Amino acid sequence: MTVGVEVLNAMPADRLRAELLACCAAPAWAAEIAAGRPYPDRPAVLAAADSASRRLGWADVSQALAAHPRIGERAQGGSRDAAWSRREQSAAAATADDSTKEALIEANRAYEDRFGHVFLIFASGKSQAEILAAARQRLTNDEPAEREIVADQLRRIALLRLERLLDALG
Structure with missing residues (x-):
């Protein structure tokens, strides 16, 4: 068993809930994972x-979704989830020109008007041009x-x- 899993298994329920909600702000998700403790190893947690x-x-x-900033907008605050959001979007932000940034803002607006919530995409490793193409599609x-x-x-x-959380706990 890895140290991160051991720490997760031993963590007080209220702290674990907060840590899990930083990974996914769905209380049902956090409750189900917390209720499954103890986990024998990392693959079992995942x-x-x-x-x-x-x-x-x-x-x-x-x-x-309510906990996620718009794609292309910098998450504010010092919370773990805000830091992760900034990290997930950082590579994309570094590769975007002004016209792509503006087009992404427009695509975000159109998406929110159409679906009633933020455009959510697994942004890690994607450029803003790739994210924009996905939003349009x-x-x-x-x-x-x-x-x-x-x-x-x-x-x-x-x-x-959750993988990042386990790494941080280890």
Whole structure:
């Protein structure tokens, strides 16, 4: 067992809940992972998180979306989730020219007008041009298809952040 998993297993419930909500701001997700303790190893924690993510209803996903800044906007504050958001978007921000940044702002607005929530994408490793292309493509989706994509993007972000949390705890 890794040190990070040992620390997670031993963490007081209120602190664990806060740490998990920084990974994914869906209380049902955090509660399910916390209830599964103790975990024998890192793969077991990640498998539980993946499974919990896949069971989230749209109300849970919507609640988690509220914690995410618009893509291209810098997350404010010193919280762990704000720092992770800045890190996830930093490479994309570094590669964007002014016209791409402006087009992404417009795409964000159009997306929010169409779907009623922020555009969520697993941004790690993507340029702003790639993110913009994805936003434009996803604007053509119907609502059920887009909800499925959003839930999957949220799952991927949550798993990445949970891996980072385990690393930080180790």
